[in-house]
Amino acid sequence: MADGFRLPFAVVVLVLLGSQETRTEQELRFQPVPRQRPVRLFTELELARYDGQEEGQPIYIAVKGVVFDVTSGKEFYGKGAPYNVLVGKDSTRGIAKMSLDPVDLTHDTMGLTTEELQSLDETFNNVYKAKYPIVGYTAQRILSEDGSPNPNFKPEDQPHFSIKDEF
Numbered sequence: 001m002a003d004g005f006r007l008p009f010a011v012v013v014l015v016l017l018g019s020q021e022t023r024t025e026q027e028l029r030f031q032p033v034p035r036q037r038p039v040r041l042f043t044e045l046e047l048a049r050y051d052g053q054e055e056g057q058p059i060y061i062a063v064k065g066v067v068f069d070v071t072s073g074k075e076f077y078g079k080g081a082p083y084n085v086l087v088g089k090d091s092t093r094g095i096a097k098m099s100l101d102p103v104d105l106t107h108d109t110m111g112l113t114t115e116e117l118q119s120l121d122e123t124f125n126n127v128y129k130a131k132y133p134i135v136g137y138t139a140q141r142i143l144s145e146d147g148s149p150n151p152n153f154k155p156e157d158q159p160h161f162s163i164k165d166e167f
């Protein structure tokens with residue numbers, strides 16, 4: 001009696017599980033896929049085109065290797081604006097040091113103080129991530145000079161880089 005009950009019960013469970021799976025598959029198939037803005041890699045040369053010099057063209061800045069579209073901040077970054085020197089490149093060091101000195105307009109964070117790194121993260125989070133869309137990443141951050149994947153690039157080893165926050 002017990003065995004006679006167990007078999008049909010198992011069949012019912014399997015049928016239920018099977019139909020549930022089908023429903024989930026169908027839901028997945030017909031669910032509209034949320035539109036995600038595609039992001040791309042920028043070489044230094046490509047990024048340099050978005051330096052705000054050409055009227056009507058997008059303006060990009062990279063901070064910590066993340067490329068932001070700062071066109072809506074034209075009053076800061078456009079041609080002749082006070083922070084125009086920061087755009088069309090990775091200006092991480094300048095942002096960290098609050099410096100517009102050309103030697104600081106680089107991705108290089110070597111030798112920055114704890115305070116400067118903290119200030120960098122604050123501006124990164126509270127200005128750039130909060131105000132501007134991400135359009136890509138600098139190739140230099142992820143690839144070696146010959147274009148092959150940079151074996152030393154390990155997001156988890158970089159204290160000032162949180163990949164899950166950025167996508």
Ligand code: HEM
Pocket residue numbers: 070073076083094095097098099100123127131
């Ligand atoms: C006399 C010196 C400076 C003054 C008076 C000044 C003033 C300001 C003001 C009023 C804002 C706008 C705040 C807002 O309404 O959102 C601002 C934003 C900003 N400043 Fe300065 N600033 C100075 C120097 C610098 C320097 C040397 C840097 C170098 C990196 C810098 C980087 C920035 C950045 C990145 C923003 C954010 C722009 C944005 O919202 O996209 N500032 N500054």
